[in-house]
Amino acid sequence: MNTNLLLYPMFAHVLWVAFLYVLLTLVRAPAVWGFIQSRKESWAEVEPRISANLSNQFEWPLLFYVVCVLLICQGSVVDSVQVWLAWVFVAGRIAHSLAQIITRDVRLRGLVFTINFVPVLAMWLLVVAKV
Template structure:
């Protein structure tokens, strides 16, 4: 969970840096080099608060059990986090919607598997 929180913090810093020239009046147009990427960073940042919510809930439930967390759950959590990083890179740096959808599917399935294991391994 900490890795994802740090990633989201990085995205906030990146968005701030990209928006700063416009906010401070240093540029007058969206045709600047970062003008095209700013909406994609903003959209990606919003994405970090949608499906990841289910990741956080299942992680909190796993930790609250008080017993050791299964290594498969830990592996799935890392798949999710790595997938979120890759998803951000694809969404921010490219316009490849198919690849972004594929990466999202991997994230989606990792969290779904975490929930499945949590419910049926109790």
């Protein structure tokens, strides 16, 4: 497969992060602009979870971007497995965001994190195995 196919899951993750920034801005806007009259506002409880999840988007995903860029720079044909793993990673990031923002279930978050942890690890193992 063409290495450029890895750009699509990378771009999908970028769009997801952009969406999280917009969501965080919308949640913070009422407090910033003085629209909230009391701390009982439901969004006030969600804001720290969105903010924490946004920070998470720059931790493990960094290794995803590095392996994708490495594969693209090699210029060789990428296995369809690598592209499939990249899409599983993106789906896992979205699921992890939803689990972290919507629920407070840490066990669920851990389980869902595995969905995006394993594919990146597998992508790296495949890269190293070819060397």
